[in-house]
Amino acid sequence: MPASDEALLATGIAKTYGATCALRDARLTLRRGRVHALLGENGAGKSTLVKILVGAVTPDAGRLDLDGAAAAFGSVTQAIHAGIVPIHQHLSLFPELSVHENLSAFALAGGSGLWAGWRLVDPSRARGWLAEVGLDVDLAAPLGTLSLGERQLVEVARALSLDCRVLVLDEPTAALNAGEADRLFAVVRRLCANGTAALFISHRFDEIEALADDVTVLRDGRTVIDAALIRRHSREELTHAMLGAGVEARPERLCARAEPVLVGRGFAGRRDASGGTDVTVHAGEIVGLAGLIGSGALTLAAWLAGAQAGAGELSVAGHGFIPGDRRRAAALGIAYVPADRHAEGLFARLSARRNVSVSALGHLARLGWLRASQEAERIDPLLRRLKLHPAQPEAEAATFSGGNQQKLLIARCLALPGLKAMVLLEPTRGVDVAARSVIHDAIREAAAAGLAVLVATSDLDELMVLAHRYLVVRDNRLAAELPQDAPRAALLSALSGSMAA
Amino acid sequence: MRIKRPPAVALVCLGLFLLCCLLVPRFATFGNIENVLRVAAILCIVACGQAIVIILGGIEFSFGASVALASVVTVTVLPTTGPIAGLAAGGACVIGIGAANGWLVGRMGLPPVIVTLGTLMMASGTAAWLVGGLPLDAPPSAAFSWPARGRVLGMPVSILAAMLACLALHLLLAHSRIGRLWYHVGANPLAARLAGIDVARITLLGYVVAGAFCAVGAIILTSRVASGQPALAPNLPFETIAACAIGGLPLSGGRGHVLQVVFGVLTVAMLNNAVVLINLPVAWQLVLLGLAVLASVGLQKDWAALKRLAGRTAR
Numbered sequence: 001m002p003a004s005d006e007a008l009l010a011t012g013i014a015k016t017y018g019a020t021c022a023l024r025d026a027r028l029t030l031r032r033g034r035v036h037a038l039l040g041e042n043g044a045g046k047s048t049l050v051k052i053l054v055g056a057v058t059p060d061a062g063r064l065d066l067d068g069a070a071a072a073f074g075s076v077t078q079a080i081h082a083g084i085v086p087i088h089q090h091l092s093l094f095p096e097l098s099v100h101e102n103l104s105a106f107a108l109a110g111g112s113g114l115w116a117g118w119r120l121v122d123p124s125r126a127r128g129w130l131a132e133v134g135l136d137v138d139l140a141a142p143l144g145t146l147s148l149g150e151r152q153l154v155e156v157a158r159a160l161s162l163d164c165r166v167l168v169l170d171e172p173t174a175a176l177n178a179g180e181a182d183r184l185f186a187v188v189r190r191l192c193a194n195g196t197a198a199l200f201i202s203h204r205f206d207e208i209e210a211l212a213d214d215v216t217v218l219r220d221g222r223t224v225i226d227a228a229l230i231r232r233h234s235r236e237e238l239t240h241a242m243l244g245a246g247v248e249a250r251p252e253r254l255c256a257r258a259e260p261v262l263v264g265r266g267f268a269g270r271r272d273a274s275g276g277t278d279v280t281v282h283a284g285e286i287v288g289l290a291g292l293i294g295s296g297a298l299t300l301a302a303w304l305a306g307a308q309a310g311a312g313e314l315s316v317a318g319h320g321f322i323p324g325d326r327r328r329a330a331a332l333g334i335a336y337v338p339a340d341r342h343a344e345g346l347f348a349r350l351s352a353r354r355n356v357s358v359s360a361l362g363h364l365a366r367l368g369w370l371r372a373s374q375e376a377e378r379i380d381p382l383l384r385r386l387k388l389h390p391a392q393p394e395a396e397a398a399t400f401s402g403g404n405q406q407k408l409l410i411a412r413c414l415a416l417p418g419l420k421a422m423v424l425l426e427p428t429r430g431v432d433v434a435a436r437s438v439i440h441d442a443i444r445e446a447a448a449a450g451l452a453v454l455v456a457t458s459d460l461d462e463l464m465v466l467a468h469r470y471l472v473v474r475d476n477r478l479a480a481e482l483p484q485d486a487p488r489a490a491l492l493s494a495l496s497g498s499m500a501a
Numbered sequence: 502m503r504i505k506r507p508p509a510v511a512l513v514c515l516g517l518f519l520l521c522c523l524l525v526p527r528f529a530t531f532g533n534i535e536n537v538l539r540v541a542a543i544l545c546i547v548a549c550g551q552a553i554v555i556i557l558g559g560i561e562f563s564f565g566a567s568v569a570l571a572s573v574v575t576v577t578v579l580p581t582t583g584p585i586a587g588l589a590a591g592g593a594c595v596i597g598i599g600a601a602n603g604w605l606v607g608r609m610g611l612p613p614v615i616v617t618l619g620t621l622m623m624a625s626g627t628a629a630w631l632v633g634g635l636p637l638d639a640p641p642s643a644a645f646s647w648p649a650r651g652r653v654l655g656m657p658v659s660i661l662a663a664m665l666a667c668l669a670l671h672l673l674l675a676h677s678r679i680g681r682l683w684y685h686v687g688a689n690p691l692a693a694r695l696a697g698i699d700v701a702r703i704t705l706l707g708y709v710v711a712g713a714f715c716a717v718g719a720i721i722l723t724s725r726v727a728s729g730q731p732a733l734a735p736n737l738p739f740e741t742i743a744a745c746a747i748g749g750l751p752l753s754g755g756r757g758h759v760l761q762v763v764f765g766v767l768t769v770a771m772l773n774n775a776v777v778l779i780n781l782p783v784a785w786q787l788v789l790l791g792l793a794v795l796a797s798v799g800l801q802k803d804w805a806a807l808k809r810l811a812g813r814t815a816r
């Protein structure tokens with residue numbers, strides 16, 4: 001294909017946040033008149049790359065070319081005025097303002113003086129843009145009175161107020177129903193027919209196959225499939241590219257199944273109210289809960305740990321508890337590692353030891369008073385076992401690397417008095433190889449000691465080395481249960497749903 | 502949290518003390534120092550309560566109004582109940598307001614700023630309504646004036662009470678289970694919930710204990726002014742917040758040591774005293790206090806944070 005076809009070319013893009021490397025060497029080629037899908041699991045660097053394209057983040061290294069000329073954006077506004085227009089998953093419109101005022105927002109933001117920009121765009125032009133996206137609404141109507149799908153189209157119409165060269169659609173259908181999504185896709189296709197390039201980010205394969213012409217897949221901050229024709233790749237191939245090649249070490253086979261420990265009945269995801277999902281985890285068993293992002297696997301796991309309210313019945317070792325009653329679940333011996341380490345797990349300002357002992361305070365206190373020596377005696381061996389580095393239990397949790405912070409959360413689980421079950425969400429996301437193997441060993445040891453363990457992760461390699469049994473979640477329900485010796489291909493097709501009825 | 506080296510505020514406090522000794526006439530006399538400590542005592546007791554709320558990630562604006570309400574209630578019921586029960590009734594009011602704040606913040610999940618502002622106005626209005634807007638004098642009695650004027654082993658009762666309050670706060674923060682959980686809730690309430698902590702209950706108890714500290718301060722202050730005043734200590738919440746901020750407690754919660762509170766309080770008390778001694782208008786107390794808060798919070802930000810901030814605003 002001739003180079004003049006390229007609307008936007010990004011090469012060698014790298015970006016590091018603190019100790020985590022979000023992008024190492026990413027490449028993206030968007031061609032005029034084509035819709036380009038960007039795929040990648042959580043943490044692959046997709047959102048960082050999008051932020052760099054739309055000017056929200058400055059890359060550490062790499063080069064951006066827009067229509068063959070080098071480009072660098074200091075802000076989102078600069079990128080927009082260069083013709084790269086983002087359509088966000090969280091609508092970036094103003095519900096209290098009229099459609100007309102919303103359509104004028106770019107013109108206003110571009111005004112040079114304090115007052116110079118305070119003019120609405122010509123109504124006939126505004127109507128022209130609305131007509132182009134197939135919307136027939138009153139310009140004076142407050143945006144809040146429109147449906148979500150209509151608002152998304154207003155956002156696209158607003159993109160027309162500029163010389164839009166690249167349209168960036170970041171999960172635009174997340175809040176839309178099927179009809180609204182189809183309407184949006186028709187508009188995108190029409191815009192592309194006029195020479196606009198579109199970048200489309202979605203987790204839904206159906207939509208990607210319906211809309212996109214080309215595809216780029218990111219994994220671990222690198223481009224692993226570069227601007228390929230999408231119809232040349234099957235869903236399994238794409239999923240495989242996203243999740244990575246396998247390590248074939250498998251855990252030891254379980255001889256006999258012990259008694260059930262953690263039992264959940266009647267989980268109902270948001271979209272699927274009818275019929276419930278049942279999950280049972282037995283003593284000594286590691287159940288791998290697999291699901292792509294948005295499949296509901298993490299929600300199901302959180303529900304099992306009592307961290308997520310909802311319908312259904314839960315029990316651990318015969319004692320029932322109410323979904324969402326995390327305190328009772330912990331008291332009954334269910335330890336939990338949430339998916340988002342920083343937001344939900346870590347007490348960044350407190351010491352490493354305190355981060356761990358929080359689950360054991362009931363045992364460390366007598367009549368409400370803590371005994372400091374007991375705390376160190378009980379917690380520090382756990383930290384040594386997990387090879388906390390540096391070995392400074394008094395240091396603030398924020399000063400440790402991601403892998404060592406994750407060790408603290410695992411240690412917190414192990415310190416829970418009366419521990420019977422562990423529910424671990426993405427236990428090694430963003431964790432270095434050494435910490436990962438320490439954490440995996442700790443999980444295996446815990447199961448060998450008779451605990452019921454459920455690991456929910458989008459990392460297929462992790463599942464293959466840990467789980468005794470796989471449960472695959474798709475569309476908020478159990479799609480398949482696979483035995484330990486299931487081949488990788490079977491898992492992949494269950495994950496992507498290509499063989500589902 | 503164990504403090505291995507003295508908090509930065511200790512040096513500031515010591516520096517200010519030396520400066521005052523050198524430059525402020527009549528500062529370094531026994532009588533004046535005792536006076537500073539007496540003023541600091543009430544501030545210190547209430548600041549201990551404020552520190553708990555700040556460690557929880559909250560803030561208490563209602564302390565001043567609840568102290569005023571306590572004084573009014575005390576003086577109102579005094580003729581029928583006698584001085585001791587009267588003072589206790591005033592203290593109970595303060596604890597009750599703390600409990601209401603804790604319930605609204607912890608159980609209802611309302612923002613602390615709004616909750617304590619609301620109870621501030623309600624307490625203030627109630628106090629004014631009870632006495633018709635005018636201060637009401639208390640009949641003098643020995644028991645009534647003992648908290649403010651009494652001495653135990655030659656030591657003023659108020660200063661002794663402040664020392665006990667600091668000890669109590671230290672035991673709570675460093676050695677009790679509930680105190681430990683305040684740090685967890687303040688550092689990350691969501692993580693605390695997911696770790697199985699009853700965040701609502703811990704928060705409620707924190708505000709109640711904070712109210713109990715403030716109640717002790719209210720009793721001493723009421724005893725000192727010997728009257729019920731609906732506008733008794735309007736700046737008390739701000740002075741206690743300032744003391745905590747100057748001491749280095751981050752208002753985002755999760756951190757704090759009793760020594761930081763003590764040195765913060767002493768700094769505030771010395772500033773106020775110096776303004777009076779060098780014959781500046783009393784209004785300058787607030788101006789200087791505001792400056793001190795801004796300066797100390799600015800200096801406590803480490804350089805990395807300052808640079809990040811500069812980078813962000815530049816972009």
